[in-house]
Each structure stands twice: as C-alpha cells, then as structure tokens.
Amino acid sequence: MFTLVIFGLFIIFSSGIGNVSAAPVTVINTNGQSGNSPVATGFVSTVYVPQNTNQVNVNITRPKVNTTDPALNAVNVPINKTINITFTEPIKLGSNPWIEFKTNKGVSVPFAATVNGNVLFIAHSNLAYGQSYDIILHGNSITDLSGVGMTLYSTNFTTITRPVVISSNPSYNAVNIPNNKVIQIKFNRSIEYGNSSGIQFINSKGTAIPFTSTITGNTLNITPIPLLAHGVQYTVILHTNSIKDLAGNGITVFSTKFTTIVTTKTVTAYGVTFNYPATWITETQTQDGTNLIFALNPNDVGQNAPQAIMQIMSNPSGMSDAEAMYLIDRTTYPSGFKVLSKKLVTLNGVQAYDTLFTINNKKFYTETMENQEIDIVKNNKTYTLDLIAPVKDFNNVKTDFDIIISSLKIS
Incomplete structure (x- = not known):
C-alpha cells in the first residue's frame, strides 16, 4: 500500500491485497464541478478507498x-x-x-x-x-x-480629475468692464481654499491689486479694493493648489485677463480743461484768491481718498514765468515729505516739473500718502496739479490720474 499527496490531500491506493471493496470519494474543484478525471488543481477526480473506512468528501478550493x-x-x-x-x-x-x-x-x-x-x-x-x-x-x-x-x-x-474652471466673469480678454466689477470664477464642482496666498491679482505693469475673496459653492468671488482704474488690463492668476475641491484635490494653474472701460467726462474751469473718469465727480471753488478744481471717485471718499486737485494762483507782481519756474525747481519740502523723483517734462507744449513724493504727516493724513505734483507756469500764473492717493493704492489709481495728465490743457 502507498499514498500519493496532491495539494495536501492524502489519497490512499490499495495494491496486492486481493479483491478489496471500495467506495468512491469525490474531490470538488474551485468551480464546484465534479468528474472522474485524475486529481489536479482545477479538475475533479473520483478515487476509491476500502469500504471498511468511512466515506470522506474533500474539497480543494483556491482563495477567491x-x-x-x-x-x-x-x-x-x-x-x-x-x-x-x-x-x-x-x-x-x-x-x-x-x-x-x-x-x-x-x-x-x-x-x-x-x-x-x-x-x-x-x-x-x-x-x-x-x-x-x-x-x-x-x-x-x-x-x-x-x-x-x-x-x-x-x-x-x-x-479623479483635478477641479477645473468652467467659466469666468469677465470672460478671458473681455473689454469695457466696469471698474467696480466683482470677478467670478466658476469650477466644475464645489471648492474651498487651498494655498490662498497663491491667488494673484495684478495690473498690466505687474503691480499687485488689493482684494478680498469669498467662495460660494463652486464659485470663487474676487472683489478689488479700491475700485479698478479705467482703461487698464488686469490679470487674475490662480496658482497650482491655490483652490481645491472638497476632497482635497488641487487645481492646476489658471489665469484670465480683462480690460476696464474707458469712459471719460470733461471739466473746464479757470482756463483749465482736462478729462476724468466718467464715474468720478468734480467740484470747483475759490479760496483766498486761489482757484481750485477737485476730481475724485464718489464711492471712495474720506481723508485719504485718492483725488486730483488743480490749484491756479497768480504769480507775485513783477515775477516772470521763468523766475517762477526757477523757484519751483528749488522748492523745499517740510518734515514728513520725501521726494522720490523730480523731472522736467513737456505738457501741451509747455514745460512743467513732475515731482513724486510721499507724505507721512498724521496732521493731514492717517496713513502714508503718495503725491504726483505737476507744476506749470503760464501767463503769469502757476498751475499745480496734485494727484494724491495712499501709497498702497497709488499704482492702482495711477491710470486714472494719467487720464487727467494726458488731457490737461491750459488756455
């Protein structure tokens, strides 16, 4: 008598003991099939054991x-x-x-x-x-x-795919966008902030624009602070992983750009004419013999509000235009004023001094201001245009100031 072991199953064969009555044992494979083929994995075999042993059913089943x-x-x-x-x-x-x-x-x-x-x-x-x-x-x-x-x-x-932008408002390369526009960027699913410092809002010169942002469902809302300048191209950049979906999957870099509307009005007073953004207001008045023209945005008021002020003063009796220009060139500024640059330019065919300085004087302003001063002498009068804004906002509103400077005419 000998035994054969296959996959851990002992199968007993009888030899040389005469006629032995035996009963069949059925081996069932993984698929539950049965038959009389030789014992091997994936097959079924019927073998015999002596009848004086108990019948045993043995299953060989692979893990599934x-x-x-x-x-x-x-x-x-x-x-x-x-x-x-x-x-x-x-x-x-x-x-x-x-x-x-x-x-x-x-x-x-x-x-x-x-x-x-x-x-x-x-x-x-x-x-x-x-x-x-x-x-x-x-x-x-x-x-x-x-x-x-x-x-x-x-x-x-x-x-999963990364969250992707499905629309932006303003659309890419849109023009004539109001300067109070809230930028809305919509994604294909609900979002939240990732690396929020990766949200960038800049003008065409690369200057950062202050803004606030909120998320509503699948939409990112970006609100500029203060209002945007007129006729300027702006770009919003969402860097990789600055926004993610609710499962934590971050976006790849996305950018869009648009240009604000250029609509102007014109003011003429005291022999001076210039254009200004259509959403601004102007006011004229006279104080102690000095004629004044004010231009500012009515939605951005207060002590530190960006504004343009034109002052028209008669030169002292007997002073020539050249002498007046000489004095302007040698102007000294009080404490808290810091001159950044000064140059001689030509505006409307007339020479002028263009001086840029900061003002850090809490008596007049609660924060540091930047002032671009344009001084022109003509017909025994000195025309001084002050373009003033907080330092942090000056570059943003500079394009509005440029509308005034480029259109300035003195009769």
Missing part, C-alpha cells in the same frame, strides 16, 4: 476575490486611495508573489503590498489625476493559509 475597493471600473477615485482586495478566506502572500500595478499605458507604479486577515492592501504614493490603472494578481501570488494559490485576477479603476 470577494470584493475590491475601488470596485472594478470605478471612476473618480482619490489619488491617495489605498487599494483593498478582500478574499473569501484568510490569505497570505505567496512565496514569490507576482503582483502588477500599472497605468493603462503599461507604466509601472511603485507600491507596497501587505496582508491582514483576508484583505490584501496595496499602498502607493499619490497617483496621477484622471488616469486609468490596472492591478493584476498573477496565479499563486496570493495563497490561503494552507498554501493553496489563487488563479489570475485583475481589476482596474480611474482616478
């Missing part, structure tokens, strides 16, 4: 996958998702497991495989966005605790 997470053909899978493959019984890694994790283009993905109970865990670094992946467990890469190996198994899934 019960569920996968992500499920087969799943989409919008997080890029940091650990893959869990659950089997029908406790398992272990095979002696030489062959597990493949790769993109649908065949690029291998580094991973670490561990087993806990009946679950295989496949961990990895963050995957690519919007990419399809395949996982293949080759035969015997996983076995049950008795060493019986699994058959070939594969699954696949696709990762």
Whole structure:
C-alpha cells in the first residue's frame, strides 16, 4: 500500500491485497464541478478507498476575490486611495508573489503590498489625476493559509480629475468692464481654499491689486479694493493648489485677463480743461484768491481718498514765468515729505516739473500718502496739479490720474 499527496490531500491506493471493496470519494474543484478525471488543481477526480473506512468528501478550493475597493471600473477615485482586495478566506502572500500595478499605458507604479486577515492592501504614493490603472494578481501570488494559490485576477479603476474652471466673469480678454466689477470664477464642482496666498491679482505693469475673496459653492468671488482704474488690463492668476475641491484635490494653474472701460467726462474751469473718469465727480471753488478744481471717485471718499486737485494762483507782481519756474525747481519740502523723483517734462507744449513724493504727516493724513505734483507756469500764473492717493493704492489709481495728465490743457 502507498499514498500519493496532491495539494495536501492524502489519497490512499490499495495494491496486492486481493479483491478489496471500495467506495468512491469525490474531490470538488474551485468551480464546484465534479468528474472522474485524475486529481489536479482545477479538475475533479473520483478515487476509491476500502469500504471498511468511512466515506470522506474533500474539497480543494483556491482563495477567491470577494470584493475590491475601488470596485472594478470605478471612476473618480482619490489619488491617495489605498487599494483593498478582500478574499473569501484568510490569505497570505505567496512565496514569490507576482503582483502588477500599472497605468493603462503599461507604466509601472511603485507600491507596497501587505496582508491582514483576508484583505490584501496595496499602498502607493499619490497617483496621477484622471488616469486609468490596472492591478493584476498573477496565479499563486496570493495563497490561503494552507498554501493553496489563487488563479489570475485583475481589476482596474480611474482616478479623479483635478477641479477645473468652467467659466469666468469677465470672460478671458473681455473689454469695457466696469471698474467696480466683482470677478467670478466658476469650477466644475464645489471648492474651498487651498494655498490662498497663491491667488494673484495684478495690473498690466505687474503691480499687485488689493482684494478680498469669498467662495460660494463652486464659485470663487474676487472683489478689488479700491475700485479698478479705467482703461487698464488686469490679470487674475490662480496658482497650482491655490483652490481645491472638497476632497482635497488641487487645481492646476489658471489665469484670465480683462480690460476696464474707458469712459471719460470733461471739466473746464479757470482756463483749465482736462478729462476724468466718467464715474468720478468734480467740484470747483475759490479760496483766498486761489482757484481750485477737485476730481475724485464718489464711492471712495474720506481723508485719504485718492483725488486730483488743480490749484491756479497768480504769480507775485513783477515775477516772470521763468523766475517762477526757477523757484519751483528749488522748492523745499517740510518734515514728513520725501521726494522720490523730480523731472522736467513737456505738457501741451509747455514745460512743467513732475515731482513724486510721499507724505507721512498724521496732521493731514492717517496713513502714508503718495503725491504726483505737476507744476506749470503760464501767463503769469502757476498751475499745480496734485494727484494724491495712499501709497498702497497709488499704482492702482495711477491710470486714472494719467487720464487727467494726458488731457490737461491750459488756455
């Protein structure tokens, strides 16, 4: 008598003992089929044992996958998702497991495989966005605790895409946009802030524009502070991961640009004419023999509000225009005034001094102001145009000031 061991099953054969009455034992394979073929994995065999032993039914069953997470053909899978493959019984890694994790283009993905109970865990670094992946467990890469190996198994899934912009208002390269426009950028799903410092709002010279922002559902709202200048191109840049969806998936870089409207009005008083933004207001008055023209935005008022002030004063009796220009060139400024630049320019065919300085004097202003002063002497009168704004806002409103300077005419 001898025994043959196949996959842990002892099968007893009888030889040389005469006529032995025996009863059949049925071995059932993984698929539950039965038959009389020789015993081997994936097949069924009927063998005989002596009748004086009890009939024994022996099952040889390979471990099978019960569920996968992500499920087969799943989409919008997080890029940091650990893959869990659950089997029908406790398992272990095979002696030489062959597990493949790769993109649908065949690029291998580094991973670490561990087993806990009946679950295989496949961990990895963050995957690519919007990419399809395949996982293949080759035969015997996983076995049950008795060493019986699994058959070939594969699954696949696709990762989530990054949140993307579906519209912006103003649209890209839009023109004639009101200077009080709130910029709205809409995404394909609900969003939240990521790296909010990665939100950039600049004018055509690259100067940062102060703003506040809010998020409502899938929309980012950007409100400029103060109002935008007229006839200027502005750009909004959302850098990578500055905005993310609610699952933490960050955007790639996005930018849009637009140009504000150029609509002006004209004021004429005291022999002076200039254009100014249509949304501004002007006022004229006379104080102690000095004629004054004020221009400012009615929505931006207060002690530190950006504004333009034209002063027209008669020169002292007997002083020539050249002498008046000489005195302007040698003007000294009181404490708290700091001259940044001074140059001689030509405006409307007449020479003028263009001086830029800051004012840090709490008696007049509660914050540091910047002032561009244009001084012109003509017909025994001195015309001084002061263009004033807080230092932090000056570059933004400078384009509005430029409308006044470029259109200035003195009769």
